[in-house]
Amino acid sequence: MRPALLTLLASCAALAACDKQIEAPIGVGVCWKMERPANAPPKFNVLATGVPDLEHCAAQLESNRIRVQSLGLPQNEATGAYQGQFLFIDRRGVFTAQTYAGYQYPFMVRTGDGRLAVPGAMPQGQ
Numbered sequence: 392m393r394p395a396l397l398t399l400l401a402s403c404a405a406l407a408a409c410d411k412q413i414e415a416p417i418g419v420g421v422c423w424k425m426e427r428p429a430n431a432p433p434k435f436n437v438l439a440t441g442v443p444d445l446e447h448c449a450a451q452l453e454s455n456r457i458r459v460q461s462l463g464l465p466q467n468e469a470t471g472a473y474q475g476q477f478l479f480i481d482r483r484g485v486f487t488a489q490t491y492a493g494y495q496y497p498f499m500v501r502t503g504d505g506r507l508a509v510p511g512a513m514p515q516g517q
Contacts, residue, residue, distance in 0.1 A: 415472035422448035448473035
């Protein structure tokens, strides 16, 4: 029975390695929100157009997260994309990554009252 189990595990690992990489949309000036439907590939929905930069897309994504939360739906995290780059929002702030599964770099942090700010933009306590 053990060889069969090992074969099954090896097969699962091989299939996971072949899983298609999630690509972020590249539309110029378009801010996307990523949805992960159950048993389906991720879907990107246009959140806003004419967005000038990554920071404004992060603000759009955060605004959408708060709006959904105000409807009583649990929305503690959000994932989006802007011009081929991923945005991840959680309780700590906003992180960016070139790939969905790649290293996430801090982009914006939460202030003491929960708002988002660019690191270093807030005055340091004396």
